[in-house]
Amino acid sequence: MPTKRGCASKFTPAARHWRQRYSFGGKDKMLSLGVYPAVPLLLARERRDQARALVAQGIDPSAERKAAKDADALTFEAVAREWLARRDLAPATANKHRWLLERHVLPVLGAKPISSITAADVLAMLQALEGRGLLETAGRARSQVSGVFRHAVATLRASGDPTIALRGAIKSPKVRHFAAVTDPRKLGDLLRALWGYQGGFVVASALKLAPLVFTRPGELRHAEWAEIDLDAATWCIPAHKMEMRAAHIVPLSTQAVAILRELYALTGCGRYVFPSPRSTQRPMSENAVTVALRALGYDGDTMTGHGFRSTASTLLHEQGYPSDVIERQLAHKESNAVKEAYNRAQHLPERVKMMQAWADYLDDLRKGADVVPIKRGA
Template sequence: MATAYASVPPTGARLWRFRYRHNGNARMLSLGAWPAVTLADARQRRDEARKLVAQGIDPSAARKATKDADALTFEAIAREWLERRDLAPATAKKHHWLLERHVLPVLGAKPISSITAADVLGMLQGLEARGLLETAGRARSQVSVVFRHAVATLRTPGDPTVALRGAIKTPKVTHHAAITEPLKLGDLLRALHAYRGGFVVASALKLAPLLFVRPGELRDAEWSEIDLDAATWCIPAHKMKMRASHIVPLSSQAVAILRELQALTGRGQYVFPSPRTSGRPMSENAVTAALRALGYDGDTMTAHGFRSTASTLLHEQGYPSDVIERQLAHKEGNAVKDAYDRAQHLPERIAMMQAWSDYLDALRKGADVVPFKRRR
């Protein structure tokens, strides 16, 4: 006969339990612990379990089946995939935002094996109708990698997004706005050095053209990564987009700017701390906001554009593409070649970075067309 009772084990906890028989075997089902589960709650759970027993269903097996089904929802597998990925914090944040904002509200509660191409297409078309073409493309890619993870772990037979390639409009490819004409670049550099905002942001503005790292890498710089005597900044792998450590040679101009800044922020963790708290770096929009304050809109120059500026002009001056790409931290597809380049190109990169800083200095001081002095 099915009965419910309270149990008090040696730990002192008060547990609600339900004893019953299924197929002639005695079974026990936990109904929860008091006081989180009240007497009224325990009675309701007991009554639900009794109905299952009366129908010939084992309540314990039914509960396990429900838990297993919950573990196989798209949301559960998507979160598992995110936890297993070794992503840079900024990248992880973007993935979480995309999932929470656009994907999970539509697909999250569905068992992943039940999701069809039509289900995914409906979500993508909703984004397309709102003009969010780039978001729709990113959402399709992210749904696809979650499905591939589920396929690899034997929890679904295939990836329905494969059938959706080309099903939605693709946005026009836009590049980060950048100034690549020497005379206009000279105007920009003079404006950067004339910036009268906060000293931390002013220093970041002066350094951005010299280092051409990604904006997130610049704002997250820590003093422990920088050796001013050796004139190097070693960015750890977990901060890099390609998840490989990266060496940034510091020109004499960059070292001078950093030494001046060190007097202000050198006792803290971050080179460019937030004005509100030294425990966080400055805002990701700080450099962009400063450019806008100087009169440079998003169609003219962006924080990311300093990388394009350097790449374009260095290539025009005949620097080897391998050296430039290594300094931009564009990862090689060949792991052996990647390691070789990292070791062999450093002397060339040191010379290139100093020559680049000298070139920018000359432009800033008003030279019309500056001969680029290639250092070997």
């Protein structure tokens, strides 16, 4: 390349960088043109010519590049990814949020400077989702966009949240509850079907354990042997796996311990209690229990993996157990911030008795007993 003073270029063999020397405002400066061989000679010369043209127009190429980088950092996508990375979410939840963002939000708003996005821009995106019948997706997308803007306001990159003006602008989806069996006689039929499952032993064990512990499906399938003390009959789920980000203790009934001891002989040498059949380094698929329920003849309108929680909640409330004890075992969010900080073992003695009584009750139903009350622990 030419080496004329004020507009020289050179190739540094050791660093393998293309650099452009130039003078601007009476000062000597250096501009990087890229790294060889990713940037070949012809492209380096093209970038050199572009830098020369900017200097001739009285524009500092370095300042122009910095301004472009700053503008990129202020796009909705850049702020959104930063917002998502800073959120304290369980891995599965983070993946769902990322999928929604990348599938529905970023293709529309991602390239726009966040300060230029108006309520009309967001509304157009939401109405497009509404027009496709994706009302629930539209609601989650509005919530995500609002979260990104609140983060942008807090970091001085936006002056307000345009989604505030859009509350009620699109239809609300009908509230959907997870299908669950709550009639004791039908629950007995379900339990017999679960115990008669002829599929893989790992999935069969998960089906038997799910009604006994009634955790969220993701918490069950991500269970690790290191979290379970079979001698103490406890399963301690760490905070990062919980939806509410608080550690949770699951007392294990004698029936649950028996199922886990049998399973330990098969999967106890690995990390996960319910490993994937393809790799012991991953838990079983999030669809494994659902597929098994469908194979047993239970469709999505009758029973779901999440439905075991509704089953337990409904019947335990009907049997007169204190709501605080049931809600704590369900690991629902504590409204009192002080109580939340200490709720890991809250009501634990009562919960231990309740979980054993619940397991005994399920055993009675599975064995064909008529509707029976749950036997309270002493």
